[in-house]
Amino acid sequence: MQRWLIAAAVTCVAATGCSEASDGKTAQTARQPQQAGPTNPLVTAGHLAAVEVADLTGDQHAMQGHVDTMHKDMMRSMHLPDPSRPIDHEAARAALRPLQGVSSSVWIDRSNLLVMVGGGQYRSMGTIDRVCLALEPLGDTLGVVVNVQDVTATTSEGADTLSRNCQLAEGERGLLQSKREVDVLDPELRRVFRAQQEAR
Known part of the structure; x- marks a missing residue:
């Protein structure tokens, strides 16, 4: 149970949703274009924790999804465009x-x-x-x-x-x-x- 709570807490922090959801001052500024930057270690930690949870529950689909997301994040941190999503x-x-x-x-x-x-x-x-x-x-x-x-x-x-x-x-x-x-x-x-x- 403790591992589940830790995983949930890390995932929540990584997504920055727990702290921001309770704050009514979340930014409602003009939408900005997506930005490619360095991988956020908290986001990576959240994915790793989620992979562990998926492994414990035998959810291979969820596990693969988190692994794929970490791979995409790494490619973006290298400023490498996604070859599977070219713009027509x-x-x-x-x-x-x-x-x-x-x-x-x-x-x-x-x-x-x-x-x-x-x-x-x-x-x-x-x-x-x-x-x-x-x-x-x-x-x-x-x-x-x-x-x-x-x-x-x-x-x-x-x-x-x-x-x-x-x-x-x-x-x-x-x-x-x-x-x-x-x-x-x-x-x-x-x-x-x-x-x-x-x-x-």
Whole structure:
């Protein structure tokens, strides 16, 4: 019985639900994109305790579920996108069309999504956050770098591309994800943009 209580307590702490559920001040701030970071040792301890409980009760399904979750957490701490949850490129472009300020979007390569916005106020990390949130239902956004360009820019600074991986800090990239220079666009890519904008 003692082992059960310990396991339940550790799991509750790891999930941060016990302390926060009783606090009426739980944050109701604007939703933020998922973030990939280091593995939380308390969460890992909770999973290990749950694995032990599942082993004691003979629940192989629950045990495998916790092991799989720990493996995914480890992969995320290594900034490795989940290969089983790639984002469909056309579905992603469709998801971005309703976003305010977005003129068009195109995938430059497997990881880099170029988003054209109409106005300097939309060339921001806030726009990248909104793009990432729109993509989350489609798959693992750790595999996506959002590049934002203002099509109305009148200065070289305003025309610079703002880039960030959806789940990492500015300048960071996922494992095996190279940094790409997107400010110099080839004529074919410019033609594609013009065609997309005229079609809207």
